[in-house]
Amino acid sequence: MVAEIAATLARHGAGLALLVDYGYAGPGEGETLQAVRAHAPVDVLDRPGEADLSAHVDFAALAAAARGAGAAVHGPVGQGDLLLALGLLERAGALGAAAGEVERSALTAAVRRLAGDGEGEMGALFKALALTGRPEPPPGFAVVGAREG
Numbered sequence: 649m650v651a652e653i654a655a656t657l658a659r660h661g662a663g664l665a666l667l668v669d670y671g672y673a674g675p676g677e678g679e680t681l682q683a684v685r686a687h688a689p690v691d692v693l694d695r696p697g698e699a700d701l702s703a704h705v706d707f708a709a710l711a712a713a714a715r716g717a718g719a720a721v722h723g724p725v726g727q728g729d730l731l732l733a734l735g736l737l738e739r740a741g742a743l744g745a746a747a748g749e750v751e752r753s754a755l756t757a758a759v760r761r762l763a764g765d766g767e768g769e770m771g772a773l774f775k776a777l778a779l780t781g782r783p784e785p786p787p788g789f790a791v792v793g794a795r796e797g
Contacts, residue, residue, distance in 0.1 A: 650710050650779075651717040657781035658718030664786055665719075665779040671705030673724050673775060680704040707777050714779045722778040722789035728763035728771020733788040736763055 650667075657663045671680075683692040685699040692701060707724040714721050723730075740759045744752040765772035778786050 651713045654714035654717035654719035654779050657779055659781075661781040663781055666786075667705075667707075667710060667777045667779070668727060668774060669705045670770070670773045671707055671775055674706075674708045680706075705775070707775050710777060714777075719779045719781065720783045722780065722785045724775035724777045725789060726765070726772045727774035727776055728765060728769075730776045730788045731763045731771075733790075 653665050657665065680703040681692055681701065682703070683690045683694070683699040683701050685695075690699050692699070711721045711724070736759060740755050744755050747755065760766075761769055763769075763771040776788075778789050780786060
């Protein structure tokens with residue numbers, strides 16, 4: 649599927665596909681199949697059908713498939729780096745300026761969850777990969793020192 653999308657972008661020389669998920673910048677970094685029930689990890693074979701199964705994305709494999717189909721590949725970058733480069737703090741600040749203390753606290757927690765790299769935060773665990781029909785990186789992908797691991 650990624651190769652088909654990449655080929656379309658390359659053929660038209662325009663457009664962008666943004667792929668965001670949790671995963672690895674490169675292959676072979678541990679177990680990818682996991683199960684979660686009630687917001688906690690469980691064994692994948694424990695009570696089949698009662699847990700959510702998922703796998704970490706191998707962004708290096710997606711990038712290789714896209715390049716092979718002729719698309720320009722940008723990233724992967726950490727979700728936190730991308731969101732910060734796109735103005736997450738500025739947007740949260742603008743929203744918080746007109747908010748009460750409870751709302752500002754919720755905004756701060758949301759920013760930390762989306763862009764942070766600590767336990768339970770998505771900033772480093774989630775990655776973003778952009779595929780384009782042109783070589784120029786889209787906004788947020790020219791991040792200097794972006795977390796890629």
